Amino acid sequence: MPELPEVETIVRGLRPTLTGKTIERIRVLHRDVLRQPPRDFSARLRGRIFESVDRRGKNIVLHMTGGVVLVVNLGMTGRLVWARPEARTTHPAVRFTLNAGPALVYDDVRRFGRLEAMEEAEWALRDQRLGPEPLSSTFTARRLHADLSRSISPIRSWLLDQRRVAGVGNIYANEALHLAGIHPQRSPKSMTEGEARKLHRALRRTLRSAVENRGTTLRDYRDASGNPGENASRLRVYGRGQEPCLRCSTRICRLVFGNRAAFYCPRCQPFESGTTA
């Protein structure tokens, strides 16, 4: 559910208030969202102070005193919200009582999300396994083209693989491919430098504007204060099967592969490499 723009919005919302706060108490209501025994999780975090609030890909990365890192992956329906009445938490799984202000609650209907407390060194290893941040300066069109040349899986699947690029999920993969005029099943290996450049631009534009709109809320996503994002009305293909393409009025197609739905315009995104688009 939450992809880079949603996680970024949550992190920005948490940062000013959470930094400097101490975890006084931890209540685990659903242990299956933890990647370690609840006793171990709590022992590592209790009494620690939040030093920084960051994002890496779709992960919320909370650096604590004592060299401990709390990593939160929201899965499909996870939320990290302030326990205020207006942010109604329906399925609280973990509750962090802080030394001041409202508690911080991890809420997750489907419980696909995961929380883990680990050492800095362990986090460094995990971090290494993730691909480049698409909005950072190290993510260049040249690098993208080189990375694409080594893969034969469909480009939409490639974009969802967090080891290739970090933070892209099904919504923004489909949106960026439409903007770039590239069919979701195109082979990355077959892409020209020009296509890689288009895709690079499209990814960055799509993600940046979604961050500006505070993320896409289809159903579940909320920011740290419990508010939905504003980006849903800006989607061009995702969830718009059978509706007209906003660019050429052709009907948007819906196609399932890799266990996920792909949406694309057959005219703007021809399967035969896109010189006619």
Next chain:
DNA sequence: AGTGTATCCTGCAGGC
């Protein structure tokens, strides 16, 4: 090594 598939879980929309 790199890919595709099945699975974790709950809720909701649509068909009958």
Next chain:
DNA sequence: TGCCTGCAGGATACAC
């Protein structure tokens, strides 16, 4: 109204 089916923004264990 109620039952059933299919679908959902993610990650990963496994088979090939």
